[in-house]
Amino acid sequence: MTENMTNIDTLIVGAGQAGIAMSEHLTRLEVPHLVLEKNRIAEAWRSVRWDSLVANGPAWHDRFPGMTFPGADADSFVPKDKVADYFVSYAEKFNAPIRTGVEVLSVVRNEGAGGFTVTTSDGIIQAQRVVSSTGPFQIPVIPAAAPQDPELLQIHSAHYRNPERLPEGGVLVIGAGSSGVQIADELQRSGKKVYLSVGPHDRPPRSYRDRDFVWWLGVLGLWDAAANEPGKEHVTIAVSGAHGGQTIDFRQLAQQGLNLVGRTESFDNGVACFRNDLADNIKAGDANYLSLLDRADAYVSRHGLDLPEEPQAREFLADPECMTQPTLELDLKQAGITAIIWATGYATDYSWLQVDAFDDKGQPKHHRGVSSEPGVYFLGLPWLSRRGSTFIWGVWHDAKYIADQIVIQRQYQYYRHS
Missing domain, CATH: 3.50.50.60 (FAD/NAD(P)-binding domain)
Structure with missing residues (x-):
């Protein structure tokens, strides 16, 4: 980690569709942040899918609002590698601060000091907030x-x-x-x-x-x-x-x-x-x-x-x-x-997120992605806020809500009595 990356306002874990959407909204709101991805951007689309897979929704619908699929007919179903390429291009569009090849090993709350200590495969980060954007397809x-x-x-x-x-x-x-x-x-x-x-x-x-x-x-x-x-x-x-x-x-x-x-x-x-x-x-x-x-x-x-x-x-x-x-x-x-x-689904793995944000079944406790643990957020989960939450465009709108909540908390955090 370079010197200026050891302290960050908001750390986003995962650079799939959820992490990129989150980064776009935080960039727009001028919230300093960093995205860590242990593999490549949108890796799941490339290597955790079968060769012939296409998106389940048409190109005009299953996308972020700010960019269409290059060269794709609006009513076509985009091949998986083209979906991954789309997210790479989208992140480049606003110069998303993404570091690939860095795995988050643990997140623990700083008792008495605020924020979290994040141990990664490339050093320690201090973050005021952590957004888990690792999605539901983990194990x-x-x-x-x-x-x-x-x-x-x-x-x-x-x-x-x-x-x-x-x-x-x-x-x-x-x-x-x-x-x-x-x-x-x-x-x-x-x-x-x-x-x-x-x-x-x-x-x-x-x-x-x-x-x-x-x-x-x-x-x-x-x-x-x-x-x-x-x-x-x-x-x-x-x-x-x-x-x-x-x-x-x-x-x-x-x-x-x-x-x-x-x-x-x-x-x-x-x-x-x-x-x-x-x-x-x-x-x-x-x-x-x-x-x-x-x-x-x-x-x-x-x-x-x-x-x-x-x-x-x-x-x-x-x-x-x-x-x-x-x-x-x-x-x-x-x-x-x-x-x-x-074809029996997936379980989530939050062993790295060592905070009080889970129920007795190990599932996140949250409301629309805002965790029961202050400063921790979840994004990209099914039914996070509504039926559309798992879909590309739905994740984008969920991220917008969470970004707004982060800005609200920052306003309180940095308030200074005159």
């Missing part, structure tokens, strides 16, 4: 129920790259959110025999009546929902920008050749056991899908919009055999399964 989670079989390749979706890197044979993909569905579809299209374990999910239309679903969520006010619905905390969203953007249709995937099963419950001597809930999960996803169409139709009628009707959007294929006669057990060897991909 890939593979459940303890995973089979103990050395002959079976098991990887998390974070480590999947392409079909060619998997061994010959079939694949069981566990988890049918956006990642699991897209990976299973890619594997099946490559010629592999694929089983996809489907749990509860929301299934929005990719587009309806000539508008992308992100537009519908906007005009219907659903991006601004302030809290997740009770009982849906662990319900994933099945949506994809692959192949130019298509609505995820599990019946269509079954017709295409994917073998659908219910939620994975256990493994016993090489046999996978699934819950008898596939049909229920798909039909609940249908209900979620149809409810958005209903709300969209009502909005069109109420506002007298000239948008084309789309009655075919409500037509479903017949239930496939996997729904009417579900597979509840699968002998992996007999089925030719040589690999399991766990």
